[in-house]
Amino acid sequence: MSDPPSGRPPRPARVAVRAPATVLRARTPVAAAREIDEQTTLGDVFVRSLVRAQLRLALFVCAGLAVLLGGLPLLLALVPALTTTRLAGVPLPWLLLGGAAYPVLVLGGWLYVRQAERNERDFTELVERP
């Protein structure tokens, strides 16, 4: 299959590089997996539910981003007093954009990864259930 060639040529040869194995045929597919492989209605439902869960999660994060960061310019435009507010001598917008935004982005990413992996675990358990 698409495993890379394992034999080592005596001197470095030009090797056609290929995608890592994405299809493993070692194990026999279980029932739900066969439904997906044969593209039955049931199999389609499994896949669609996973895609929908992941899309919902992604859109949730994007919406949060749009409200928090996309809404900030609007908030500053509507409440001009915020643009001159200072915390410890630094104008508030500089603190928010120059510093606080970054940990928020990392936190958002971390929460997303946790939930996305959870969704995949649910799917795996569903499909690999004997």
Place this chain on the structure above:
Amino acid sequence: MTLPWAAVAVVVVLTAAVGAAGLRWSRTTSDFYVASRSVSPWWNASAIGGEYLSAASFLGVAGLVMAYGADMLWFPVGYTAGYLVLLVLVAAPLRRSGAYTLPDFAEARLGSTAVRRAASLLVVLIGWLYLVPQLVGAGLTLRTMTGAPSWVGPVLVAAVVLVTVVTGGMRSITFTQAMQYWLKLTAIGVPVVFLVLAWQADGAPSAATSSVPVFRERTVVTVSEPTRVLVTVPVAPMASGTVDGLDVDGPVALTAGEHRFTSGTRLTFAAGDAVPHLVGLEAATGLSWSQPLSGAGGRQHPLYGTWSIVLATFLGTMGLPHVLVRFYTNPDGRAARRTTLLVLGLLGAFYLLPTAYGALARLYSPELLLTGRTDAAVLLLPSRLVGGTTGQVLGAVLTAGAFAAFLSTSSGLTVSVAGVLNQDLARGGVRGFRLAAVAALGVPLALSGLAARLSVADVVGLAFAVAASTFCPLLVLGIWWRGLTDAGALAGLVVGGTLSTAAVLTTLSGHGPSGWPGTLLAQPAAWAVPATFAVMVAVSLLTPGRVAKDVSRTMVRLHTPEQVVLDRGPWQPRGRRQD
């Protein structure tokens, strides 16, 4: 003047050495992609950060902050947030698609050669647009630090990149790029400590004052090209050269209004003199500069401009040709996600720093507002604020970091552009790749001469806008919507590509309209992105019969975790098929 050259030499040699070492290492393993699977998310994330942090990040952001103030903080935030959007919408599915380039993805998902061709053209276009400011930045850096002519930097970077790329250094590019990230972080992080200490020793003056920028000390400015400035507060510098068409050698009264200096004119300002600003860059008081949405520096319609920057950077990152390639070195979709999360952290750490340079430059190198070379702010600050040998060493360190930025981003872009030129638009083969690499670098090298007056971060911003208006809709709809058809994708790429490119070219030509039309053309993302989405969806809905037949299988491939045993279809990216 030898110190900056030494710094450049060190970066070039280090890049070559790590590349060669990595090359040997990857040759001893049976296959490069076996190696790729043992590359940890940490290495991968460093490599992505190394390739991503370009001239725009290292020099451009500080220059924009210095000139235009608080609104420009959206650029680094957007460059980082773009990876969050990429993480949630495309990272894992894209890795699972097995696509190595954006045209690969288009073909895998839609099975259409026409869409693949259109995507290839756009990769080349975006790549060139992104390469130009890297080369311009190199020219500016060498000119500022060594006095070398402006063409030396671009030619040097193009030559080094060409040699690295055609000798096969790209096989070990992960290690080279990972090293470049840490080099850049150190190069911008260490000097800032000295700068802040010096600023505190100076009494920690604030840039947010009620006056326009003034020279803090007696400052000699030599203009290196014909310059038109606007004086708002009259000043009387000593001048030698030609001012307003008259030869002068002595004090000259610059009244409020426009004045012209010829190339080579020397102006000596006294401490406390208000800085005349280059025409086009409006003088702003420190207070308006420090406030968002104030339009400081003459950026019109700041709320629209801010949103358009947000949209372009948030959505454009996923469509940059050199970003996607790096995801292939992740072993699977899950690792792709974890890598992206680390990238968010690494970029956040870096982007805390350019802002400080921008604010300090407004205080300590305000003459850049006269010459318009605000992109040099980062490089000049150590000599202004620290001075002496320490200042020179720190300047050399920053030069090294800047070169790391030019080299890493340029080589990533060149590999991507050359690969596409060779594979999709020419005949292929190793010799073809070398020719393609020459073309990939030659065109932006020629253009860099024309674009020397443009702000590095602004040109990069336009590249983001084109990427956001074309590849973002293709990726997002392709990954999440089964109904996307080849006709819809093609129509969207044509419309989005044409609209955004036309806007970019008009802006770059410098002959754009004024007022609202000018603002819309200078920041096209806010209207071009929705237009592309609308066209792709509408045309796809009108051509339901053209939905790819294997779309269900593709969805399984894109979204299911790799450890589940499933049939994911036979598709392999073009360069990797054994034919």
